[in-house]
Amino acid sequence: AQRVTQPEKLLSVFKGAPVELKCNYSYSGSPELFWYVQYSRQRLQLLLRHISRESIKGFTADLNKGETSFHLKKPFAQEEDSAMYYCALSSASKIIFGSGTRLSIRP
């Protein structure tokens, strides 16, 4: 079965500390993976996608097929990173989302 797992409901880190939001997936085939973010009182929006291999707002995510993971990382957290983060997997004609991790950055 295709599934996306985000094991942490809440992650709280201090400003300036490194951040890693975990995401594991199960999928038969070559996955297309994404991270979406929802800031307070804003719409859910795409943060980054693995095929672009890009860094957005200092965040990066590497697809590890051996560990079936797509963890989101940032070396130095900023207060404006506080948000809800969803890992997602593209499957046929739909996208499967994980349950989300709320990231809270403490000053």
Add this chain to the structure above:
Amino acid sequence: NAGVTQTPKFQVLKTGQSMTLQCAQDMNHNSMYWYRQDPGMGLRLIYYSASEGTTDKGEVPNGYNVSRLNKREFSLRLESAAPSQTSVYFCASSELGSSYNEQFFGPGTRLTVL
């Protein structure tokens, strides 16, 4: 461009009442989706429409119906609302078949069923 719009923004219903949530997109996307967002459960797909004229069940379709009225509009209907349907509902659209499959979301409808 407005992107994806949803109406209403808020709604309170009594158990057993019916209502329709409206969604429209102006990006000429083929695919549209309805999700519900609940604390600790993330986003769960209710129904989707891969292209105009087709609709398919998602993960949690029970208690809902959808209509893909045309390419722009995709509505979600609750025939007999239940307290378990209290949630935030999001509509999204995307252009499947592109390299990126990015989904664009509406602002959400906060529904409370008493």
